[in-house]
Amino acid sequence: MPANLDSYLGVHAAALQVRSRRTELLATNLANADTPGYQARDIDFRKALAHAATQSPSAVTMQATHAGHLQTAKATEADADLLYRTPLAPSIDGNTVDVQLEQAAFAENAVRYQATLSFLSSKFRGLMTAITGQ
């Protein structure tokens, strides 16, 4: 039995964070489907997960509340796995959102998010069984 809860939950806690961030990005892409010049973004899930899993969750970071504030190391690292989508058929107004592709990615991400949730749920159930012994 591992000593702390973070290592007991394994990769799933970090995976949930990355999934939630990806949901946000895909929602942004779909909301800006008709914005001229908007470039669709997505994350490299493998890199983002590796990054989220290695960093300490208790690490304190500096909050940038003004455009002139310097970005701390963590913030620039978080943007490193943030990529631009390569458009299959770029439109004349410079928008690179492919609605069908984004919808598919959003649905896939939602299902995987639910899967991660059920993994976490069963981890907690296992813990509860161990505690109550029933």
Place this chain on the structure above:
Amino acid sequence: MSSFKIFDIAGSGMSAQSVRLNTTASNLANADSVSGDPSKVYRARHPLFAAIKAGMGPDQSAAAVRVLGITENQAPATARYEPGNPLADAEGNVYAPNVNVVEEMVDMISASRAYQNNVEVMNTSKEMLLATLKLGQ
């Protein structure tokens, strides 16, 4: 919690698309509003969208939509010879708005599909958040 940003983003998308639907409705309703003066005739209106950053945090990846303003189509009004029309000018011409009805219909379909997309995003995110709240039960 960052997931609540999705509601702002999808909400801004819905609001922007409804502005677009409003302009389309206005353009279609006024497609036949003729005038005797070419400078006073109705002009087709279209919203201008722009992406704005959501929040001030270190992660600047999420962006909402903002309607920058409404532009009026500057294409000249089409003159029609209708001497019987009470609005006709001295030469018997009336001026029809520069609204392209086919273009407006296509725009309407596009706006309504985009609106539905944003509603779907919001519904799915809501379900995901509720499932997260029920974690461990």
